[in-house]
Amino acid sequence: MEKKERRGIHRIAELASVSIGTVDRALHGRNGIREATRQRILRIARQIGYTPNLAARALSAVKAGARVGVCLPREIHFFYDQLWSGVLDEARRMAQLGVQFEYRPVRALGEDDTRAFRQLLKSEVNGIVIAAGNPGGLSPLIDAAEEKGVRVVCVSTDAPESHRSSIVCVEPWRNGCLAGELMGKFLPPKSKVAVVAGMLAATDHRKKTDGFSDSFPRYCPGGNIAGIIEGHEDEDESFQKTFELLGRVPNLAGLYVNTVNCLPVCRALGARGLAGKVRLITTDLFAEMAPYFQRGTISASIYQQPYRQGQIAVRLMADHLTSKASLTPTVHLSPGVVMSSNLQLFREIRLAPVKLNLRNHRSNHVPSHE
């Protein structure tokens, strides 16, 4: 005839000799409860180390579940598809805990993102995850959102002037520093190197370039940066400018490409017969780069962990929304170093390119953990 031991909120109710309704009121700071009762209940809860069962909570609140909006560029090659994968994988998990997601992909970084953001705001989400392509236009919107209690997490690209709750990224400056240190250690003292940037007008590219410039001379005594060129993300322009640079600067020992657009640079090196002679450090990773690693054209690439950025951003937001966990204001990941020895371990190389499909991400889904 022994009574089974109850759990959670029931247990508390039992110990406090009240009903579960009262416990609920105490736990959630709702009104309609005497302060004394509340204190007593809270004390008991603390004593037995009560933790709410999130599954039960999620189940009970199917309709009232938290909603998260996501706004990221769609470009399916390079970087953003991996970022999306991380986001979607983690979103699928959190969906099990009652968090709902609303996706508003934009065509390219910074393109039309204020509109997408506004739409998300209008659709009554509780949080927004966004790659802030144009911080200028977005910042006031972000501030407005935060004002209304909608938490904003920036991922990969920051809007530092805004009051966003959190940023998840690899800092561009550090990224450049690491490249600089690596280059400095690869090369003998007094080496001449050059930088191929996308466009220096873009903050990220400028900061990466700065980081490299700060760091390289520290690790390569007497080394100097003989040139900085802008490829403007254009294949032909990048090729031409690099080709020209290689002709112009004699004894160039190293080249740092801080944009994803490194293939034309590889080709220019090949055309000059300098592949493998000039140390090349690139940024990011995608399948077409593999042969250049194997041939020794690319010495190393600085990897920004897109999958993990997406995963962490979603997790951060969802944790906050479901458990009232505090939102870590900054999560700065360490950039990875890709070389030919570990190339095969990266998902960009390992997984055959998979089409991005927001509707039905479940199908043909390969479990992934990197």
Next chain:
Amino acid sequence: MEKKERRGIHRIAELASVSIGTVDRALHGRNGIREATRQRILRIARQIGYTPNLAARALSAVKAGARVGVCLPREIHFFYDQLWSGVLDEARRMAQLGVQFEYRPVRALGEDDTRAFRQLLKSEVNGIVIAAGNPGGLSPLIDAAEEKGVRVVCVSTDAPESHRSSIVCVEPWRNGCLAGELMGKFLPPKSKVAVVAGMLAATDHRKKTDGFSDSFPRYCPGGNIAGIIEGHEDEDESFQKTFELLGRVPNLAGLYVNTVNCLPVCRALGARGLAGKVRLITTDLFAEMAPYFQRGTISASIYQQPYRQGQIAVRLMADHLTSKASLTPTVHLSPGVVMSSNLQLFREIRLAPVKLNLRNHRSNHVPSHE
């Protein structure tokens, strides 16, 4: 008088004009159902894109909830405390979905782990996560467990001969390869280098050494390995042997330490006035190494991502147990490269050392995502 639209399994039952019990049977391949009915139900489920609500499932299965045993070394410095953190953080999350954890820390890797494993088996767990210190003794036990349907996931250290369901690790051979490539690229052709191993009798250390030996000459033309010494994880021995080596081999250009025990090597370099002159590549990361990075004694360290290994191993197991997800047989993480530019981004350096407390991991818990 309109009927509310039901969800999930109820919805299917409605459409198929059967009861939810039957649907459940169909979905889970249980018997006691006519094949025709099952097919019909499965088809409908597919059509409406049914996804089980894991929160509900978890809630329903609290008593029958999956139980996971964890057996890892306790040593709180270096590596394993980070591995534990990853495990505990992820375990706490999965606890919300009804997965229970049983911890059986052992004093040191391979010490007494067969006993711990047996205890876990006896306590009726559904899965075991273990760092397989002595694969020899463990393999038959692992096979027996798998035979009984208890899935075993090895983490960090493998038992390759066993039938464990999965392994999560950084492959030691690749680890050595990366060190070799890095060293090869740091040094001019024809350089002489040496390796400081723990004990070559340990498979992991031997494989790292092999990887390094395979890889280094490929990236340093004419380079050769002038010596391999064993420190046996002993501070004094490591110091003495390194000190002696540095005196014996003239013009040694690089040193690769493939055990965590790198401080004595740093000191020996200092004592010979060679700190910063001889390129030093180490393994793993802990707070006391920081000054040696900053002074340039350590050029780089190969980081084995302990936190993430723990996280992924638990996740793999828990996913399998809750969703019948397939257990990816191998998860090989890419080793990270630590240099002074990104040193501060690693949790070992960033987080003040925190005591390991299995009882009450929640308290003084800092949310972490790296």
Next chain:
DNA sequence: CTGAAAGCGCTAACAA
């Protein structure tokens, strides 16, 4: 102010 009870989607034990 407090208690009682319904229901979230799923599992498992028992009835038919």
Next chain:
DNA sequence: TTGTTAGCGCTTTCAG
């Protein structure tokens, strides 16, 4: 072979 039902822990609503 199939249907029914009692929870799992929490939120919410309606009575007292």
